[in-house]
Amino acid sequence: MADCLFCKIVAGDIPSTKVYEDESCYAFRDINPQAPTHILVVPKAHVSSIAQIGDLNKDVIADLMTAIGRIAEQERLENGFRVVSNCGPDACQSVPHLHFHILGGRKMGETMA
Numbered sequence: 422m423a424d425c426l427f428c429k430i431v432a433g434d435i436p437s438t439k440v441y442e443d444e445s446c447y448a449f450r451d452i453n454p455q456a457p458t459h460i461l462v463v464p465k466a467h468v469s470s471i472a473q474i475g476d477l478n479k480d481v482i483a484d485l486m487t488a489i490g491r492i493a494e495q496e497r498l499e500n501g502f503r504v505v506s507n508c509g510p511d512a513c514q515s516v517p518h519l520h521f522h523i524l525g526g527r528k529m530g531e532t533m534a
């Protein structure tokens with residue numbers, strides 16, 4: 422989608438540090454890491470948030486979830502990791518293209534909010 426930051430990253434128009442790619446998904450390191458490992462996993466197809474995930478092909482949804490597991494293995498997060506998808510203003514979503522944060526490499530806080 423025109424003027425979407427993550428669409429531009431997927432297209433290679435804005436540089437990113439790629440950690441994973443398949444036909445449906447692209448994953449790259451967050452520019453402002455909140456943990457030693459902080460990766461964003463996005464669908465190549467544009468939907469604005471997890472609230473619209475039903476607009477994606479079911480295979481793409483499965484690929485996103487599978488990618489998360491593969492990336493965690495690739496990044497050696499065997500001690501655990503957290504997956505977050507902020508949706509809308511109450512969750513402080515800042516980029517309106519569906520993305521999953523993978524956070525790991527240290528003990529996470531006990532509260533999620």
Ligand code: DGP
Pocket residue numbers: 426435437438449450451452453461506507513514515516517
């Ligand atoms: P959220 O607040 O949940 O919408 O997360 C958006 C994340 O995107 C935030 O952690 C910072 C990251 N981010 C924003 N702009 C860029 C960028 O240009 N490159 C990369 N790698 N990450 C970005």
